[in-house]
Amino acid sequence: MAKSVTLEVVTPSKLFYKGEIELVIVRTLMGDEGFMANHAWACKLLDTGELWIKEAGQKEYKIAAIAGGYIDVKDDIIIFTDAAEWPYEIDLDRAKSEKERAEEWLRVRTPENTDNLEVAKAKLAIAKSLNRMQVKGGGSIQRK
Amino acid sequence: MGANNMRDIKRRIKSITSTEHITNAMKLVSSAKLRKAKRTFEKTREYFHYVTESIEEIFNNTSEVPEQYLEGNREIKTTAYIIITSCRGLCGSFNINVIKEAQKEIDKDWEEPVIIAVGTKGKEYFERRGYKIQSEYISPPENISFVETHDISKPIIDMYDSGQIDEVVLIYTSFVSGIEQRVRTVTLLPFSIERDPEIEPLGKQVEYEPSAAAVFNYLVPKYVEIMIYGAIVESATCEHAARRIAMENATDNARDMLDNLTLYYNRARQAAITNELSEIVGGAEALKG
Numbered sequence: 001m002a003k004s005v006t007l008e009v010v011t012p013s014k015l016f017y018k019g020e021i022e023l024v025i026v027r028t029l030m031g032d033e034g035f036m037a038n039h040a041w042a043c044k045l046l047d048t049g050e051l052w053i054k055e056a057g058q059k060e061y062k063i064a065a066i067a068g069g070y071i072d073v074k075d076d077i078i079i080f081t082d083a084a085e086w087p088y089e090i091d092l093d094r095a096k097s098e099k100e101r102a103e104e105w106l107r108v109r110t111p112e113n114t115d116n117l118e119v120a121k122a123k124l125a126i127a128k129s130l131n132r133m134q135v136k137g138g139g140s141i142q143r144k
Numbered sequence: 145m146g147a148n149n150m151r152d153i154k155r156r157i158k159s160i161t162s163t164e165h166i167t168n169a170m171k172l173v174s175s176a177k178l179r180k181a182k183r184t185f186e187k188t189r190e191y192f193h194y195v196t197e198s199i200e201e202i203f204n205n206t207s208e209v210p211e212q213y214l215e216g217n218r219e220i221k222t223t224a225y226i227i228i229t230s231c232r233g234l235c236g237s238f239n240i241n242v243i244k245e246a247q248k249e250i251d252k253d254w255e256e257p258v259i260i261a262v263g264t265k266g267k268e269y270f271e272r273r274g275y276k277i278q279s280e281y282i283s284p285p286e287n288i289s290f291v292e293t294h295d296i297s298k299p300i301i302d303m304y305d306s307g308q309i310d311e312v313v314l315i316y317t318s319f320v321s322g323i324e325q326r327v328r329t330v331t332l333l334p335f336s337i338e339r340d341p342e343i344e345p346l347g348k349q350v351e352y353e354p355s356a357a358a359v360f361n362y363l364v365p366k367y368v369e370i371m372i373y374g375a376i377v378e379s380a381t382c383e384h385a386a387r388r389i390a391m392e393n394a395t396d397n398a399r400d401m402l403d404n405l406t407l408y409y410n411r412a413r414q415a416a417i418t419n420e421l422s423e424i425v426g427g428a429e430a431l432k433g
Contacts, residue, residue: 010191012290012373013184029354042351043198045362067291070362072198080194080366082290 004056005037006076009066009084016084017053017064025052025061026071026079035073042073046081048127050139063087065135067128090136099129150416153409157402164398170234171391178322178384185319185381188374195370199335199363206356212305213364215334224258224278224300224309225250226332228316228375229266230383231282236390238317238325238383239265245327246315250275258309260300262376288380290373297369304333312368316375317382323389325382330375332368 002022009017025034027049035042046069053062069081102125134140227246229239243266250257261267261280271277281296303309312333317325352359 010194012188012191012370014187015191040351041349042353043202043359044351044353045359070198070359072194078194080191080198 003037005035005039007053007079008076009051009064009079009081011081011084016081019053020056021053021077022056022058023052023054024077024079025050026066028071035071035077039073039077043070044073045070046079048124048131050131050135051079051084052139061139063135063139065090065128065132067131085132085135087136087138090132092133092136095129095132095136099126099133102126102129150409150412153405153412157405157409160398160401160405164395164402167391167394167398171388171395174384174388174391178381178388181377181381181384182319185377188377192370192374195363195367199360199367201350202352202356202360202363205350206352206360210357210361213333213335213361215336218307218310218334220310222255222258222309223253223311223313224260224303226260226262226296226300226312226314226316226372226375227266227270228314228379229261229263230379231264232383233265234390235383235387236393238386238390239263241325241327242266242315242317243269245329246270249313249315249329258303260296262296263379288373288376290369293369293373293376297365297372300372301365301368310334314371314375316379317386319378319381319385322385325386330371332371333364335364335367 004020004022007017007019007021007024008015023034023036025032027033027047028044029047030044032049033044046066048067049065051064051066053064054060055062064087065085066079066081067083069079072078072080102122106119106122106126225246227242229242233239246266250259257275258278259270259275260278261270262282264282267277267280267282279296279299300309300312304312311331314330314332316328316330318328320326
């Protein structure tokens with residue numbers, strides 16, 4: 001069995017997860033990256049994406065949706081994110097309707113959505129809903 | 145006099161009793177809300193330090209920290225004030241304390257301030273006095289989520305980045321205990337930090353990705369967001385605590401008044417009875433004679 005390390009996933013309003021893990025996979029700005037015990041110290045920014053956790057002694061991965069943030073790898077691993085959800089917390093219909101709304105909004109060109117900030121916001125909303133839908137469905141790829 | 149006076153007193157007793165019912169109910173509601181708010185507040189407090197620690201760590205470990213968020217990188221002309229008040233009244237001096245402090249800070253400033261009002265009370269006050277309100281956020285703070293505070297913090301950070309404002313000051317009420325709240329003024333940006341020679345540089349090399357500067361530039365606005373979120377949560381806690389105290393005092397006062405009024409009422413009734421008795425006795429005496 002591989003060595004284990006403590007992982008904490010923190011959001012501004014709560015401690016989302018804390019436990020001993022073997023491997024955690026997150027989506028950094030450069031792409032998916034896995035961290036295990038004794039990883040070189042790092043501090044990396046994260047993109048909206050899936051969070052995969054392989055707990056110590058467990059075969060299956062746990063999956064969650066996170067909305068950006070950063071990972072701080074020292075002797076322990078800390079992930080700080082704006083929002084995190086387990087699959088059972090995700091409302092699929094809501095994610096779908098949110099995505100549709102944002103897409104609709106982007107399609108209909110009005111003077112106000114030439115505003116870059118708003119466009120970026122809508123795109124982010126789409127990315128987040130897509131991510132939620134994927135996590136609900138068990139993730140975008142199979143990990144065994 | 146008797147009957148008239150008694151009716152007046154009775155009417156007042158009735159009205160004060162109903163006021164007492166209301167304040168007492170509000171007190172109970174506030175205590176319940178306070179408990180809930182306090183729980184959220186304590187949780188936020190717990191994770192606050194991660195971000196500040198990471199900022200300090202990067203700052204102390206790399207030489208290539210971008211200057212734009214640091215103290216002393218530019219002259220401070222325009223200051224943005226984020227003033228956090230409540231949306232409802234009946235909470236004692238809670239709002240007026242914040243407003244007074246904010247007014248004091250603004251008066252010290254030569255330039256025209258940029259005001260961001262969270263909560264209607266502060267907004268109304270500064271609007272009446274002719275200040276321009278840059279942005280406002282007025283839905284009740286107790287169930288605000290972190291993502292919602294983005295709407296407040298994002299424009300502030302953008303304005304800072306584009307140079308429209310040079311300083312961001314946050315004025316809110318901090319929670320000391322259930323009976324004591326204090327107004328606090330915190331300067332969020334520029335970020336004041338000093339290279340502490342006492343802190344040993346970390347023993348190992350840290351990989352920053354995409355780069356130390358990028359991580360730093362991500363963390364500082366995040367810090368602003370978290371501080372604003374934290375301040376709103378804390379203010380909400382204080383609001384409930386302040387309202388609970390105010391309502392408790394109001395209930396106590398109402399009960400005191402009721403006691404006094406009941407005493408007067410009984411006295412007036414007794415006086416009326418005595419009066420009637422002496423009239424009857426006087427009448428009987430007169431008949432006898």
